[in-house]
Amino acid sequence: MLFSHLPDEIFQALSGSNKTLIEAVLKDLADVFYDHAEDPIKDKSTIIESIEDTLHKLDTLSWHEDQKESFDSPKTIHDYALRIYHRLVNTGWLVEEQELYRVSVLMTPQISMLLRSLVEISSHGKRNYGATVLSILSNLEAVAKQPKERGVTLRQSAEAAREFSAHLNQILLGIRSLQRELFASRDPKAIVSGFFDLFVEGILIADYKTIKTSNNPFRFRRQILELTQDFLANPTTMGQVAQCYVDQQLITMAEAQAMVEQDCRDILKTFNNIEQRLERIDEYRYRLEKRAADTARYMDSSRPGMATKIAGIISDVAKFDHLPVMKQVVGSRFVGMASAAQPTKRREAPPPRIMTPAEVSADAIKFRDQQRRFHEARQVTVAKMQTYLEKQMASSTQKHILDFTISSVEDFVCFDHLRYIGSLGVSAKKLENVFEIQFTDQFVDVHDFVECREFNVVRRSEA
Structure with missing residues (x-):
């Protein structure tokens, strides 16, 4: 059965006239018994003090006699705490155990699970998933x-x-x-x-x-x-x-x-x-x-008292089964046609779109590769220039401008930038340390392809 493990009088404390006090006390007692760092078996004095702390937080205290009891009506906080404590013990929420002169209080596992569930229901709020x-x-x-x-x-x-x-x-x-x-x-x-x-x-x-x-x-x-x-x-x-x-x-x-x-x-x-x-x-x-x-x-309105007036109009109109005809409303400013609110449109999610791979033609891929190789050939790097100079100079110590050969785009780019080695930055210093460019005042035509100042490339000695 669903309630076979619970006392028959368990819900009497929460159904009487004093259920507000009982609920507040049980909610705080849940924190006392759920303290995982302490012993779940508490002293009776500790429980009564916890009940008194709860009653101090309440604004008003009033006790209703639902049934005849041997206790007098409570007059102080301590009397209220004792009355509530005995009510919880009699209805099965709390269990007393006595060892000689020491009285301990505990909750059975079933009651503890029930109280935990009730507290979670009362504090049900937003969750993060x-x-x-x-x-x-x-x-x-x-x-x-x-x-x-x-x-x-x-x-x-x-x-x-x-x-x-x-x-x-x-x-x-x-x-x-x-x-x-x-x-x-x-x-x-x-x-x-x-x-x-x-x-x-x-x-x-x-x-x-x-x-x-x-x-x-x-x-x-x-x-x-x-x-x-x-x-x-x-x-x-x-x-x-x-x-x-x-x-x-x-x-x-x-x-x-x-x-x-x-x-x-x-x-x-x-x-x-x-x-x-x-x-x-x-x-x-x-x-x-x-x-x-x-x-x-x-x-919402910036005019004083306008919110109250509109709220009153809405409340009065709601009393009619059929809306009355308001002939003078159109000319009014605060409830006229111009002030009619437009409901916000709901944003609809875009329809699903089937993703299909785009087919690229072989000619486009070939043209793209040609462009990429052409741009790579036009890039000037110190490594390319060093390779070109070593290839052209071979074992020679000096070489004239007309003795250089140009057989590709890379060779032309490197040949064209030999004159600007001094302006290529720090990375070209190692080329200046190995080769020296000696210019003259004459202009020559190199292989009927480019006209520039005459120069000689001289390999520097190691000394």
Whole structure:
């Protein structure tokens, strides 16, 4: 049974007239018993002091007698703490253990799990799933590398995926219920405040705004799906992971294999349908934002008292089953035709486009290679010039300009830049140290190709 492990009177404390005090005390007691660095068995005095600290935070204290008790009505904070403490003990939330004169207080595992769940429900808010998806990917990669030692982490990945899927369902259902609640409201202030308090702060996940960006939390979905599909397609890996399940959970091999397959399919189901579920969430989110934006637009005005007037008009019009005909509205400035708000258009995602490789002709590739070789030949480098000079000078110590040969584009570029060795920068210093260019005042025609000043190239001696 669902409640077979809980006391029958467990919810009496939360259903009476004093449930507000009990709820505040239980929420703070959860922090006391969940302190992982301390002993879970507490002294009775510690628990009472914690209850008193909680009551000091409350604005007002009032105790209602739901049933006859042997205690007098509480008058001080300590009396309130004792009354609440005995109520928690009588209803099964707290368990007393006495050793001689020392009274200890503890929570049973079932009660502790129940209180933890209730606290999580009350503090349900925004979550960040970027780290969750990344942890699933890290666990799957660890399983792929070491299935025998790390196979049990597949179970953790599946649990995280199921929890993530359940939270998306909670977001979807929460937005739908909030949408019906806000659409039924006729109070503009309640619509705007409810949008921000209930939706933005309570339902929306923390990294929702990054879903449409390149750094979205689901950018690792493809790797997760590929790793999981590889597990299902590889019987060896499945057997090793199942053996790890057997060793860790002490179950049979057949049960372990079925569990591993179910975990893999849950991960695949979660991340295969993520886009459709996010689109539905985005659809409801757009409707809520549009309703809140339209309401805030009509309430926003720079004129004193205009927000109150417009809110009153909207509230009065909402009382009619059929909208009345306003003959004098067109000429009015604040609710006229010119001030009618245009709803923002929703941005539609671009349709998918099939990517096809472009065919490049052989002639274009040949022409591109020719251009590339021509540009490379025109580049002037010190290494090219040194090779050209060593080839032309050979063993000669001196050579005239007309004795140089030009057989290619590279030779012409190097020959043309021999005159400018001194201006080629620091990298050409080693050429100046080996060769000297001696110019004359005469101009000569070299091979009927280029006319330039006459010069001699002289190889410098090592001394």
